[in-house]
Amino acid sequence: MTLENLLLVNFKNYKDSSFNFNSRFNFIYGDNGNGKTNLLEAISMLCYTKSFLQSSEIECVKYGESEFEVSGSFRNSLNSSQKVAYRYSADENRKSVSVNNEVLGRLSSFFGELPLVVLAPGDLKLTQGTPGDRRRNFDIIISLMSHLYFDDLKNYTRIVKQKNSLLRDNLLTKKYSNSKLIDLVEPWNTELIDAGIKLIQRRAGFTTEFQEYMNINFHDIVGDRYQPIISYKPDIYEGFNNGTFDVINIRNRFENKITEFYPLEVKRGMSLVGPHRDNYVFTMLKNGNSFDVRTFASQGEHKTFIVALKFSEYEYLKNKTESEYKGEPILLLDDLYSELDRSRKEKITNLLPKLNQVFLTTTDTGYLELLKQNFKEDELSSFNIINGTQKAAG
């Protein structure tokens, strides 16, 4: 998949700008506050039907305007083209996404059609943040790969929501007797366990496969000194080990824990057991010692872990996606080089030519020289962004 061009109208600090992109490498440079990241954000809105920065639409409308439009043409591996347009009107508080000029009825049906991997400064929360941050990240990757997982996840989320609403309602009003409440919760628990096991099985399988990608990318950046380990920690099974997945065992543990926690769920008015509370733990072996990345890694080690993670996500999606025709994902690299030492910067730059289409932002044009050693002249275009306009194309 490649993005051939992009049009921005009243989007953030862009009044009316268009870009023709290189199918391989796009080097986007400029001083602080001129709109480099806004360009990447617009691309993510076309691919995900929302911003990777979680901006609300109203925050994306140019100052003094009332609506914006972002549109672009994508070409897939069968060489057919798709024009995607994202429009928002603040007056009507309405957004619409169209593909080849047909407005989509359900936005979620489009999710995964244009595979995209993003590396941005906010991703530091993947290693430093909450279990929910890591869970969401991997849920997006598995969903991009498999619409089945995406549907299972939506279904599971719906069940948790219904169960929560029942428990919260009862907590506030005390309207059910104990036996009545059990009768009402039981069917939700059955559904929750059935749907939950599908998620656990998929996440466990994903983690095993993904670990191999992670090993290779980490090694390519820092050599033998470090080794990264991603451990999937299902909420229902503390001692879980990926190597020994067993559906009957998982189901037993799930049923036992959900029974054990039932009194506490009633008291707290919410669902406390299941894969909506899963975690992934990141560990590193360094000089023979094992340490928790979240607590003990330096800023540069955090960044290295995340860069390896994003490159692995890219390759994983490329190899595993269920819809072959889409081809390779697009990769957005916002401020890739910050926090990394020279050796790591160079090793990462050497990895870039194996990727399909890349968009990289930076304030430092010095990196252009480094990149030119890795790409042919016609494989690299550069864009100088000044206050929401493109000054010169290389």
Next chain:
Amino acid sequence: MTLENLLLVNFKNYKDSSFNFNSRFNFIYGDNGNGKTNLLEAISMLCYTKSFLQSSEIECVKYGESEFEVSGSFRNSLNSSQKVAYRYSADENRKSVSVNNEVLGRLSSFFGELPLVVLAPGDLKLTQGTPGDRRRNFDIIISLMSHLYFDDLKNYTRIVKQKNSLLRDNLLTKKYSNSKLIDLVEPWNTELIDAGIKLIQRRAGFTTEFQEYMNINFHDIVGDRYQPIISYKPDIYEGFNNGTFDVINIRNRFENKITEFYPLEVKRGMSLVGPHRDNYVFTMLKNGNSFDVRTFASQGEHKTFIVALKFSEYEYLKNKTESEYKGEPILLLDDLYSELDRSRKEKITNLLPKLNQVFLTTTDTGYLELLKQNFKEDELSSFNIINGTQKAAG
């Protein structure tokens, strides 16, 4: 105040290392994960009696060891010297801080004796995070300046805690009648209002004074194109304007709001009104338009705002501290240059010589050339950190 030397024993990745520092500029460089930030963390533990990274002591003990020691000698503006030592034993789970070989009874009595300002990557949460993040940051600065404020803050925090404990206890046990509960809460509200007004008055005065420092530093980095505005937003007074502070008006509003929210406080079992819920809002004027930094600033604009903020804190402390003998604060700059464009990097570097003693970490030795243009040869020492040891001193 200058730090003359530092000794680290079994602290993080340092086995047994000592450093003799330059009284002006210390350039600390090395590859990712070698221990540059650990060095700054050790300095912050001597000055604050805790880590600026909020590490727990047990996380600071070298792998395989059971205790650490960090010690250093500081020289104040009267040229007298203080030796501070911070020791922790994991086996006994005990920490102690000694000054000139006398163990401190209360650690908090020492807070503010060694004024320190820190800029670190985690500070991005000042502009992007919660009101609590900003409140804590300014509370530290005002406390470093004034022990009176520090005591008022501790007193206020104690009152809120007592009131919370009373309300929570009642929520869980319903042990008081309505009239009895009011009788019990009333005296806490009186204390809370008296103590709270002191905080509000001090915070309002601080914001007015601090704005001027912020204007100058921001202008020195980016020129006329931008203007920063820091607005203090007391919880009890939405439309508060620093220019019109009036104690009687504030007291009336405080009393009215605390009465208005009483039923909700009882229902939620916690104190919902007062300066423990204050906010500071950061705004920028850019090209004539005003925008909220938290929502609309680019990554580079966030960083610029924070750099100007930290330089302003430094100068504010230097000019306003109530204990003249301490002299100027120490400034720690962890990864100062990331995210900034070339022009901003240069302008910030030009500001560094006006500071007293600075410790700067970086992976990029290229900045050393830039710095050498601003400092005399004997004003600048460099330290190459490799795996917890110092390789060469310049």
